[in-house]
Amino acid sequence: MEKILQLLTARLERELKRRISERVDFMLREIAYLEEQENADLHYLQRRGWSSEKLQIVCCMNSFYQIVLAPLASSAREEIPEGIGEEIPILYGELRFDARRAKAIREVHTAFEHLISRAELPMDALTFNRPGDFVYRTARRLRDHESEQ
Amino acid sequence: MSQNSDWVTDVERSVERFARKYSLTYSRSEREISASFEIGCFHALVNFYSERCKIEPKNLRDGKYYRYLTSPNGNPNNFSYVRARVDGRGYEIRQQVRIRSHLADDIAFTPDLVVLPEDVDISSTKDKDYAKGKRSFFCVSSEDVIAAHECKSMMPFPELLVSFIGTLTVAHAWLDDPKPKGFFGKVGLHLAPSLFVGGTPRGLHVRMIRALEKCYPINVIVGLHSGTWDLTRPTRTLNVLPPGEKLYAWE
Numbered sequence: 001m002e003k004i005l006q007l008l009t010a011r012l013e014r015e016l017k018r019r020i021s022e023r024v025d026f027m028l029r030e031i032a033y034l035e036e037q038e039n040a041d042l043h044y045l046q047r048r049g050w051s052s053e054k055l056q057i058v059c060c061m062n063s064f065y066q067i068v069l070a071p072l073a074s075s076a077r078e079e080i081p082e083g084i085g086e087e088i089p090i091l092y093g094e095l096r097f098d099a100r101r102a103k104a105i106r107e108v109h110t111a112f113e114h115l116i117s118r119a120e121l122p123m124d125a126l127t128f129n130r131p132g133d134f135v136y137r138t139a140r141r142l143r144d145h146e147s148e149q
Numbered sequence: 150m151s152q153n154s155d156w157v158t159d160v161e162r163s164v165e166r167f168a169r170k171y172s173l174t175y176s177r178s179e180r181e182i183s184a185s186f187e188i189g190c191f192h193a194l195v196n197f198y199s200e201r202c203k204i205e206p207k208n209l210r211d212g213k214y215y216r217y218l219t220s221p222n223g224n225p226n227n228f229s230y231v232r233a234r235v236d237g238r239g240y241e242i243r244q245q246v247r248i249r250s251h252l253a254d255d256i257a258f259t260p261d262l263v264v265l266p267e268d269v270d271i272s273s274t275k276d277k278d279y280a281k282g283k284r285s286f287f288c289v290s291s292e293d294v295i296a297a298h299e300c301k302s303m304m305p306f307p308e309l310l311v312s313f314i315g316t317l318t319v320a321h322a323w324l325d326d327p328k329p330k331g332f333f334g335k336v337g338l339h340l341a342p343s344l345f346v347g348g349t350p351r352g353l354h355v356r357m358i359r360a361l362e363k364c365y366p367i368n369v370i371v372g373l374h375s376g377t378w379d380l381t382r383p384t385r386t387l388n389v390l391p392p393g394e395k396l397y398a399w400e
Binding site for chain 1: 156172173182199214215379
């Protein structure tokens with residue numbers, strides 16, 4: 001987990017690194033609490049290959065996505081009205097939001113989604129609020145899947 | 150090697166490749182990341198109006214650059230905005246315009262986005278308590294505000310949701326009108342004052358948001374980091390305000 005966090009955040013500003021680390025720490029404490037409480041969903045996942053390390057990596061990915069990538073991609077969506085921010089560049093102080101920037105950010109966003117997909121993680125790994133919610137939903141999905149078979 | 154450590158090794162390699170290829174692109178300043186989210190909300194709002202009005206970016210620099218006002222220190226008249234016109238009425242979608250409250254002159258604050266009637270008066274005064282009286286204090290009156298919107302690129306939590314009621318009461322004089330609260334609903338022109346939130350809500354938050362949206366003419370638009378940007382999709386039930394009833398200040 002440390003390696004992944006380090007790789008993703010190496011070039012980020014100190015404050016962003018701090019925010020990501022804090023969020024990851026908070027999530028790890030919640031996972032530790034679930035373990036302490038012998039949470040049934042967590043145990044169910046662990047028996048099916050969701051090790052603590054895997055969950056920790058999910059927390060890193062989630063925090064990086066929520067704090068850096070998703071807000072960055074917000075201004076680079078496909079449906080930009082009247083070309084404001086693409087054909088009509090936005091000058092935001094010294095920052096410039098234009099078509100070139102939007103294209104580059106979209107490429108990063110897509111690549112990260114592919115990374116998640118290749119790792120066979122569900123997309124809500126990137127968007128959950130608290131790890132307990134993710135553990136609950138993932139366990140429910142697995143149970144549903146198993147009961148269908 | 151166990152299946153789990155294979156997975157970890159694979160993911161580490163993927164992340165390494167991703168970071169090597171893209172870290173220069175995504176390693177932006179905190180200011181840029183925050184600006185990017187705010188611009189995303191601005192786009193969503195303009196898209197909402199584009200379904201109902203004719204939209205036109207105005208006051209472009211050199212006729213081709215949208216000059217975004219980034220703080221209340223700037224004179225809004227020198228920055229770009231979006232004009233929305235429908236049925237002979239015009240509105241302006243602006244950023245970072247300070248609002249002076251109808252509750253008291255000394256209550257003033259700056260929401261991220263604001264919708265105003267076209268050509269509303271933006272006052273400019275000097276105040277010894279503001280920049281030692283050297284710079285102008287620009288603001289509009291809350292009597293003229295149709296809707297003020299806030300953007301928060303963070304996870305929703307109860308205190309954040311409740312604090313938006315402050316924005317609602319301070320920035321919208323029309324809220325004091327004695328007309329029953331049924332004046333807002335699901336059919337209308339303007340997006341009711343809205344709190345745009347990046348993060349995904351938990352179950353209790355969802356219930357709280359529904360309750361707040363029933364009690365007040367507001368929207369709490371959550372999950373934007375998961376891609377819920379389209380405010381016009383049919384399944385989205387938003388509170389909206391009518392275009393012009395007599396009681397409203399912008400009529």
